[in-house]
Amino acid sequence: MSKYGLHGKLEATVGNGSQLAEILLGASRLVSKAKGCRLYLVSQESTGSDAVWVTEVWDSKEDHDNSLQVPGVKELIAQAMPLLAGRPEKGQELEVLGGFVSK
Amino acid sequence: MSKYGLHGKLEATVGNGSQLAEILLGASRLVSKAKGCRLYLVSQESTGSDAVWVTEVWDSKEDHDNSLQVPGVKELIAQAMPLLAGRPEKGQELEVLGGFVSK
Numbered sequence: 001m002s003k004y005g006l007h008g009k010l011e012a013t014v015g016n017g018s019q020l021a022e023i024l025l026g027a028s029r030l031v032s033k034a035k036g037c038r039l040y041l042v043s044q045e046s047t048g049s050d051a052v053w054v055t056e057v058w059d060s061k062e063d064h065d066n067s068l069q070v071p072g073v074k075e076l077i078a079q080a081m082p083l084l085a086g087r088p089e090k091g092q093e094l095e096v097l098g099g100f101v102s103k
Numbered sequence: 104m105s106k107y108g109l110h111g112k113l114e115a116t117v118g119n120g121s122q123l124a125e126i127l128l129g130a131s132r133l134v135s136k137a138k139g140c141r142l143y144l145v146s147q148e149s150t151g152s153d154a155v156w157v158t159e160v161w162d163s164k165e166d167h168d169n170s171l172q173v174p175g176v177k178e179l180i181a182q183a184m185p186l187l188a189g190r191p192e193k194g195q196e197l198e199v200l201g202g203f204v205s206k
Contacts, residue, residue: 002147002150005144005146005158007110007158021200025200025201025202028201028202028203029203031203032203032205037203037205038204038205039142039144039202039203039204039205040202040203041108041142041160041199041201041202041203041204042199042200042201042202043108043197043198043199043200044105044197044198044200045196045197045198046198047105047198049198053197055108055110055158055202057144093148094146094147094148094156095146095147095148095149095150095152096144096145096146097124097128097145097146097147098128098131098144098145099128099131099142099143099144099145099158100131100132100134100135100140100142100143100144101141101142101144101204101205102135102140102141102142102204103206
């Protein structure tokens, strides 16, 4: 059965990419306990870049949407918002068919 | 230490997205044994779409580049080529900082 994937960019204001990435790494620890979370990766376009990417895989879109209710997530969003250069774009939605993940 | 990420699209000719995805799922099984392979996911933009995305994480770009030498990979590329609507674009390179992967 396919899974719900989301690949999206958050653009930090100048010089704040690494701080934004740290907050998102904190989010990955929180959502790791959420129902249906399979993958939550945080990347930068390059070292120190202000463009931070989040790549997520969930059992379903519903599980993803519910993750906003995980305790602590709203607080992290509130920390991240002032660092953003603009409104986050809607990420790219994917239907993840399968593949390999190292244990 | 950050890892090497690559997120790229392969566009199949009309109606061939699912066949292309199957070939790439075969590739994921081959590269799962390659040195440094951490993640190799195959997605479609939506059910039956001809746009197929591959999301990879490797310990290093060098490990990724060497994966073309994994036995069987070149044969799969040869199977995939006639299904492609055009030359594959260079994927988006990312510096993967970390995150969560379910076991």
